[in-house]
Amino acid sequence: MFFHVKELQFEAKPDRPDPVYAKRLQELLGGKFGEMTVMMSYLFQGWNSRGPEKYRDMLLDIGTEEIAHVEMLSVMISRLLDKAPVKEQEDAAKIPVIGAALGGGNPSDVIFASMNPQHEIVNGQGADAKDSMGVPWSGAFATASGNLMADFRWNLMAESQGNLQVSRLYEMTEDQGIRKMLSFNLARDIMHQNQWQAAIEELQADGLHQFQVPSPFPFDRVNLEQAYTCWNCSTGTASQEGQWASGPTPDGNGEFVYLADPKPLSNDIGELDQADPRLHGTPKQPMPPMSSGPNPISGQDIPKNVKKSAVTSGGQM
Amino acid sequence: MFFHVKELQFEAKPDRPDPVYAKRLQELLGGKFGEMTVMMSYLFQGWNSRGPEKYRDMLLDIGTEEIAHVEMLSVMISRLLDKAPVKEQEDAAKIPVIGAALGGGNPSDVIFASMNPQHEIVNGQGADAKDSMGVPWSGAFATASGNLMADFRWNLMAESQGNLQVSRLYEMTEDQGIRKMLSFNLARDIMHQNQWQAAIEELQADGLHQFQVPSPFPFDRVNLEQAYTCWNCSTGTASQEGQWASGPTPDGNGEFVYLADPKPLSNDIGELDQADPRLHGTPKQPMPPMSSGPNPISGQDIPKNVKKSAVTSGGQM
């Protein structure tokens, strides 16, 4: 079970309110690669884990830390939605993002028009479990497959995509308070990239998995003729210039083969059998109206009297 | 632009219809890590690419190949939904999956109850862009960040998760025709895992990126004190036993530090300012009814006469 400590892991104090930035920051909270996604993924990976304890413990350590990151972002977003005190408002006129449209109107109007309306209407100056476009976080974003090699690759990827997004958001503000917090997020995402890479190597060192997912794996199941061929499915051969097109494969089991002009391996043109007339699809030839006969699912005859009783009376046809 | 060749890349011929397996196979077509996801991800990564041509070309090669995989799965699913000929139906009684409940009923009833109803009602014995539980494929599954290191990690991960799912589906059938096709899918997923790993190494060899995403990156932006610390956020220290807790970090820039008993780095308890009374949130102290005053967004006074006219007549209060 879990316990909460009142202090944030790291402080979340912007220099001033900025509701347009609050909208953007939602991406890190409720986006596909945001903190909710890594939090729920690591926790489910830990809870579902059937492997050695050290992996399970680490997953729950980091998953628990990520709850604190959701918390930090939530507090930061709420503070960015604060009503600015008067002094700040006046200063805002001199700051591009806040005072964008000071020509003939009111400085807050552009913000009014551009901010996430739900931050006010739905959440009353608070954060929500949604991304920067207002799309709700989805449980489909969490990943936990039961195979730690596959999942640690997901984790390494997610920290990479997440850190990329933090870096982009860092560029989009000059608010020192926001940047201070993001510099902490950057640090943790660097750490976690390193950590998942180390864990990938540990799985191999422990003999639990090799490079390929899944592994160990009975190779006699695989169509090995096609396990190392690089199909050039587009015009030009620029794709031949990388180490993915020739030389030894990273799994140590083969050599890349470049197929410059590949052909289909089958003569199966995907033609399908006649449609079942009882499902009213389009047949290959004209068909008489299907009138009676066995039920398409149960295979039983349709009782004649059912059809009669189903039509309550004659019509004009 | 694109051209279609009639032949399937590899044949998709099951030994016999099996609508329950057709339902399961939808996961590989329209699931989060199914063929639609890798097809759209690689194509968008290619179309959006601003890097060297060889990467862009390879992305479009593989993305184009994946359209053929969607095609193969779609044909296979349609054939698994075929109406079995009489001979097959009789045999079905002897095969566990098909003839599950032959005791007192009809062999097809359990299948009727268990199959995906949309395969008949909506698609008329055809495949759909949904997963094995009938949830539609989502554009949120496609990933294209503009940073090839982040995206190649996604690609490596996706081929790993996808191959894991193919392997599991391989175990769930004894139909040699299905297994023959899956042995081809296994081969291609092994190839693509190797290919993306080689591409990750190529990015580094080309000097475009280093281990960390994003890179190159100005490290003076990062809170470096926390870039290599491993926070033990749960009871027990099993998580200390891996190479993620001590020793050099994979990026070559530091040493892991294990914080066995970490404390928050801030004394910020996340307290927020008073709610704006005009948004009707809960205040810290009782408040008189808000009656008039500036508009919370535009900062303009609410005209007195508006409120009067808004109430068409007196009530019983």
Add this chain to the structure above:
Amino acid sequence: MFFHVKELQFEAKPDRPDPVYAKRLQELLGGKFGEMTVMMSYLFQGWNSRGPEKYRDMLLDIGTEEIAHVEMLSVMISRLLDKAPVKEQEDAAKIPVIGAALGGGNPSDVIFASMNPQHEIVNGQGADAKDSMGVPWSGAFATASGNLMADFRWNLMAESQGNLQVSRLYEMTEDQGIRKMLSFNLARDIMHQNQWQAAIEELQADGLHQFQVPSPFPFDRVNLEQAYTCWNCSTGTASQEGQWASGPTPDGNGEFVYLADPKPLSNDIGELDQADPRLHGTPKQPMPPMSSGPNPISGQDIPKNVKKSAVTSGGQM
């Protein structure tokens, strides 16, 4: 505004409970082409209509009738979920769908395993706004474009897809009560197909629109060279055999031209400009770490002191 009359438009009385069929019937209520979709589409088309009153009135007539169809299906589903009286339960053993697995177990177990769990857990023997796979109805299914020609084509299509689904569900049961209600649904869907076709012709007779959507339309905006060419983008020329490949076009403005071996019309290979270094995408050549400079969005310099203060202390690098 609206008023409700207690009686159903048509009776909704199944002969006996059938929870597996109840699950399937949800497709007609909350599926993409179910009654909720046509109800909300016709109502929004009517409410949003800026055209002649007779169209608006008809849209609201049919939209209002469709609420009654949602009602009928909801009642039918609830009744299919009723607890069968003892007599019915005994009879069930003789009916394939209900008594599927009477061999060594309880007749209701297969139903328990196959029914929609939410019908019991979430709705307590009631209907829900979801399809036959439990996916919630989406507001994206409703269509109202402001152009009645486009929307009447949607309406004709939706009644066609809907009627096809009703026909398929009719085949899947032998329950006379269900079939009686479905025979009414079939009649209304036939009527509405005729009605929308008549309305499409009326729009043209009234001179409001021609065949093409949108119309009237200034043709000097169109790349007319490509307005009647049929591109053969796959091997083989079977697609040349239809009246879509030669002869006059239905809009009366041209002749179909079959391009048996089409080529791209451009030499634009889609290459993109260099990535903005401040967004940390992959560049065309190796780049030094981006350190400072103008904010990528506002174009303002990043103040030097921000970066210093953002890093709270030195690290081990």
Add this chain to the structure above:
Amino acid sequence: MFFHVKELQFEAKPDRPDPVYAKRLQELLGGKFGEMTVMMSYLFQGWNSRGPEKYRDMLLDIGTEEIAHVEMLSVMISRLLDKAPVKEQEDAAKIPVIGAALGGGNPSDVIFASMNPQHEIVNGQGADAKDSMGVPWSGAFATASGNLMADFRWNLMAESQGNLQVSRLYEMTEDQGIRKMLSFNLARDIMHQNQWQAAIEELQADGLHQFQVPSPFPFDRVNLEQAYTCWNCSTGTASQEGQWASGPTPDGNGEFVYLADPKPLSNDIGELDQADPRLHGTPKQPMPPMSSGPNPISGQDIPKNVKKSAVTSGGQM
């Protein structure tokens, strides 16, 4: 079944077009707590109701009224999207929201940039079944559980959240026409809050339910030791200061007990059994490659010859 009356329940005439406000107003139409949600919830609660007629009748009364509210909002949104007449356009320059950015550009450009693009592109100046961020309404928002106490609590809550949103939107405009309509919505939401509270009391007065949901309920099923304990799962004991931490419980059955320093009630650390090797998860110890053996689902042996035939030819390994 239903009938439509042409007149709106209450007039929906804004003083002037305001497409940015139209975007915000979508929250009341297609948002989680908007009119579509209460309309569909009350209708489903009524149609699914198996309780006394007076509740069913009231549910259908209010559900039917709510269709009229969807209609009012739809008309209001369409009118807010009207092309403003010239006179209005000139006035716009003097009104902050409309004329935001008059400095160097065109008054409509900020509106163009900020409005919901789908209001023009998809709906042609009309409303849609989506929220203020363009996310489609979901059937998951409708609630109908079969238990009227649970559902009336949902109804009371939904009218509360909805009225809160109406109040916030009221603050965001100075348009007297909009405010006139919202003053009607406020009145109806006040009425409905009162009505659902009265209905909750009626359920108890009728002896159908008590405070607890579900009730009546066999208390011997409950772990009563934990039915009135307040677990302090965070640092500090501010949560002890409310009447939820001591004194009699609202259900009249117990006394609140505050656990200031709670401990887990179990010594179950959630460890799971070994992974099934045929699902290729991560095992607790290194495993040999799984080669053959019974199918993980059916328990049947995998035929040896299947694996051979599945590999079409030898590879380079």
Add this chain to the structure above:
Amino acid sequence: MFFHVKELQFEAKPDRPDPVYAKRLQELLGGKFGEMTVMMSYLFQGWNSRGPEKYRDMLLDIGTEEIAHVEMLSVMISRLLDKAPVKEQEDAAKIPVIGAALGGGNPSDVIFASMNPQHEIVNGQGADAKDSMGVPWSGAFATASGNLMADFRWNLMAESQGNLQVSRLYEMTEDQGIRKMLSFNLARDIMHQNQWQAAIEELQADGLHQFQVPSPFPFDRVNLEQAYTCWNCSTGTASQEGQWASGPTPDGNGEFVYLADPKPLSNDIGELDQADPRLHGTPKQPMPPMSSGPNPISGQDIPKNVKKSAVTSGGQM
């Protein structure tokens, strides 16, 4: 921030595997009223809270406890998906749910056909953030409005709906281990219903809010004539029989008035202005083709030469 304790709050040990029940139990984990929903709602309500500390602290207490409930359910689901040892399998033949279809097939086949395929294919015998029909949890389920009265009503409702679902799931199994855990869940849901009711009363005792949401509120904004009228929008007057139709209103401010035969309050029939021709909607009268003129958004003339250059060459019209 948060810390994890290894022991589960309460043990989660089923007597035996039951994958069909595991599918159903997902409703309590990832359904609309499942533990993820209350966990995220209480945490966001706490993090976003701008009211007195005691409420914020309680919200974070209970939100933190709910993470432990997600954990318990996740572990329980994983264990229900365990491969049963041989002894259990043999016993299964005697237990209806497991051995449903022993007649002519394999006892596990019905389970294979009926279980959630993703539990094996996607999660490898583990839980996921989805409901019992496989639909992903949505961020739209979390509720945090900034108004504690509205939110505590949501909380009371959610615990009611959730407890109803626990009770129904309790009925659906005879497994003593599952029931033992559910008896704990029942206890906590009873506690939380009491707690939120006490908190609602505390808000009123503290003078922060009254019955109505939002409150305090300036009543001169409300159309008071319609604040206590009960509109009978359907045939029959059974809805007049409850205390919601006459007598004092729960808010103490009025008397219910029953309108047995209500009429629209407006003569606004919702007619809209002419469609903007540049958006190609359907007009009220036939229109000439729109050829040029001001851009519909910016109001600027469309340059004549643009249109010419946009058509690369003449066509066959």
Add this chain to the structure above:
Amino acid sequence: MFFHVKELQFEAKPDRPDPVYAKRLQELLGGKFGEMTVMMSYLFQGWNSRGPEKYRDMLLDIGTEEIAHVEMLSVMISRLLDKAPVKEQEDAAKIPVIGAALGGGNPSDVIFASMNPQHEIVNGQGADAKDSMGVPWSGAFATASGNLMADFRWNLMAESQGNLQVSRLYEMTEDQGIRKMLSFNLARDIMHQNQWQAAIEELQADGLHQFQVPSPFPFDRVNLEQAYTCWNCSTGTASQEGQWASGPTPDGNGEFVYLADPKPLSNDIGELDQADPRLHGTPKQPMPPMSSGPNPISGQDIPKNVKKSAVTSGGQM
């Protein structure tokens, strides 16, 4: 299988960057009626087709062409997101859309506030599989029913809605490069409207289907009395003025009949049976607490000792 040709089908070169327009253009790529929708629909219709080869071939031709349209839009969006060169930036001040708010701020600030944040944060200046409001494309948008008449109506409708959207987007820009590409899209959508109409006529000429979907169809299943009646469900009879209310029906089988004052055809008021007490719904009369008895699903008695053991100890009640 598929092959890619490097050249775009038609060039996609805007005159200058315009990130706000890029946001709008996403509707054509990932919206409900965008290119992804027609691409996947035509491909699935082709792959699932069980009818004559010429239809299948045409479907795959057009489906393959549509992949090229997704490609063109993706490239166009990426280019609209390009960083404008300095010269362009200076010019921007004179162009309304770009330089909207030049009064007191920076010309890019309004764009910053109004653009799709994910175009930078998530995609790094690239396109995504989402609509103009950032909502991900859904697999539910693809349509393939197995009945070509129903599907060709869908195709005709989709090209109509799509072309309407292209026309509206054409109006919203003065960029000649964008308009040049859209003039090609307009041409192809005109072609495809003609082509699907020709294909609808071909299906009838081939004797495969008649006007009605589905057809051929056994009319003795239909409640023919209601197959041609026009129900006037709203006040007023403006809906009587169209050819849908009298005269011969388009299917040639009947005459429209206008029911000016229709009544329900049933006296079924939708009343449901008593709720099953074990599902804890609201009953018609007060009920004693349900204590024991058969399991609601399996019909088996709940063992007495289970309930005892489920309560670990006595409580304070």
